[in-house]
Amino acid sequence: MNVALLGATKGMGRALARLMAGRGDRIFLLGHVPEETERSAGDLEIRGAQRPVKTALCDLLRPETFCNALDRAEEELGGLDAVVVTAGLFGTQEQLEEDPDWAGRVLLANYANTVLFCEEARKRLLAGGGGTLCVFSSVAGDRGRKPVILYGSAKAGLSHYLEGLDHKFRAAGLTTICVKPGFVKTGMTAGLKPPPFAGEPAGVARRVLKAIDRGSPMIYVPWQWRWVMCIIRCLPRFVMRKINF
Helix, strand or coil: EEEEEEECHHHHHHHHHHHHHCCCCCCEEEEEEEEHHHHHHHHHHHHHCCCCCCEEEEECCCCHHHHHHHHHHHHCCCCCCCCECCCCCCCCCCHHCCCCHHHHHHHHHHHHHHHHHHHHHHHHHHHHHHHHHHEEEHHHHHHCCCCHHHHHHHHHHHHHHHHHHHHHHHHCCEEEEEEEEEEECCCCCCCCCCCCCCCCCHHHHHHHHHCCCCCCCCEEEECHHHHHHHHHHHHCCCHHCCCCC
């Protein structure tokens, strides 16, 4: 496949890019820090990418970078079969409550601007006859919870948007995949206490790659989070007010 990846310099995105490059997919990296993106490109080439991995500037806080980045990816790869978005911003509820400026950037990047980027990707994939749009949301969006009120609200909106895309455009050839990670041991979760079933980036990447190949519209990673969130969604409000999950 010809794949453009946004956010493949760290954690789950980097692990997924390594798997895809290792099996022969042609990769183009998009990122907001050119030095990091170039290092990741070099890493993929060392790990067996079949051709030089090119990069372009793409910043979720700067929508004006979206079109040029995707145009360059299309031109370099000779078309796009898939666009993968793992990029995003994070802050704890306490951090976001205390810093309105950071809260605004997290909300903007994780919902509004991710949707705008996906719209640009959607148009290109459909114009080329179809393809796969795989986007990382979060279990935080499944229900309003005290520890992730602001972050979760953005991810809830993103998950609903991706589901709507799947309903409207699957028949036209666009395969939309919403990935809902639970707790995964990455730089984003450094310093937070992991639950017993916390995931590792490599394991998450393997499951996501299977979902891309199968065209699964939505997956939880690690898989245990499907059942955890099933229970959480069923709890009555008076219980949710008492617990801190």
